[in-house]
Amino acid sequence: MTRIIASLSDISQPYDALLCDLWGCLHNGVKAYPDAVAALQQFRAKGGKVLLLTNAPRPATFVITSFDRLGVPRDAWDGVVSSGDAAQDAMFAGAVGHKVWHLGPDKDDGFFTNIPTEWADAPPIERVPLEQADGIVCTGPFDEMTETPDDYRARFLMAKTLGLPMLCANPDLVVDMGDRRIYCAGALAALYEEMGGQVLYFGKPHPPIYDLARRRLAAMGGVDEGRVLAIGDGINTDIAGAQGEGFDSVFVTAGIAADHFGPGADHPDPTRLNDWLAAHHQNPTYAISLLR
Structure with missing residues (x-):
């Protein structure tokens, strides 16, 4: 049964590295959560590695540039891996062709213009109208x-x-x-699949982003996979991904699913929580109301 904890420090001692989600755990898209920042700083101060693992559809360099605006300090993390990183690799490899229709906002242009060094000599990706495309890139x-x-x-x-x-x-x-719920690329992809379209996924819970995370941890000096802890508020992304990869996990209950666990974000009802987790066929190692 999932154990409800009060703080990360209660259970962090056996772990050498964290794979920590961003949105809903470290910030809300508008500002960082001070207690979450402090928890990551404390983990690093004791020698742990913090890899921020996000489904943001932009390369990590663009994710990092938002940290000053959000108030995420440099001493709270060691590295960032984004869904955009993993998806970029697939796009430049030609997974959906080299003439693509980009479904996404202008802020995601860096997905196409910030070409990784290893793909500098790859055939160029051309953005074209839908009727001229070989495939779709949805951000x-x-x-x-x-x-x-x-x-x-x-x-x-x-x-x-x-x-x-x-x-x-x-x-x-x-x-x-902030206090507004918005749709992401996954909701559009789910509709396209429902209509019979083919979709390739590259963020959590799918393996490519975890393969990239392992390579980044190895570059930091290597970590025993049994001493990696994943943190997130997405039951079907962060927690399902961790479970599929064999990592222990912490489910943040006051994130995207907060309304299911009773009144008061700081005190999830244990019965409601465990019933909800059972209905989703997930069994995170721990649960915490807010990362702290």
Whole structure:
């Protein structure tokens, strides 16, 4: 049964590295959570490694540039691996062709323009209109503040008719930006699959992002996989991914699923929590209301 804990320090001693989610755990898209920052700083001060593992559909360099705005200090982490990193590798390898329709906001342009060194000599990726594309690269809605997946049914019908595969650069369905819930690329990809389209996923809970995380940990000096702890608020992404990879995990209950565990974000009801986890066929090692 999942053990509810009060703080990360209660159980951190056996672990050498954390794979920590960002949105809903370390920040809410507007500002960092001070207690979460302090928890990561304390873990690092004792010699642990912190790898921030996010389903953001942008390369890690662009994720890092947002930290000053959000208030995430440099001494709270050792490295960042994003869904965008793993998805970029697949795109430049030609997973959905080299003429692609980009479904996503302008802020994700770096996914195409920031070419990793190892792909500098690869055939170029050309962004084209849907009817000219070999495939789709989805990083989110064009307007994440107003649009829903249903706004794309007509275009997805055309894409399916054309037989276009979709590369989904962020498997998350929704995130909370401050007090507003917005749709992510994963919700669009789920609709495309429901309509019969083919989708390739590269963020949590799928293996490519964890393969990349392992390579980054190895570059930091290597970590025993039995001493890695994953932290996240996404039951079908962070926790399912950790379970599939054999990592212990901490489920943050006051994140995206907070409404399921009773009133008061700081005190999840144990019965509601365990019933909900059983219904989702997940068994995180630990649960905590907020990362602290």
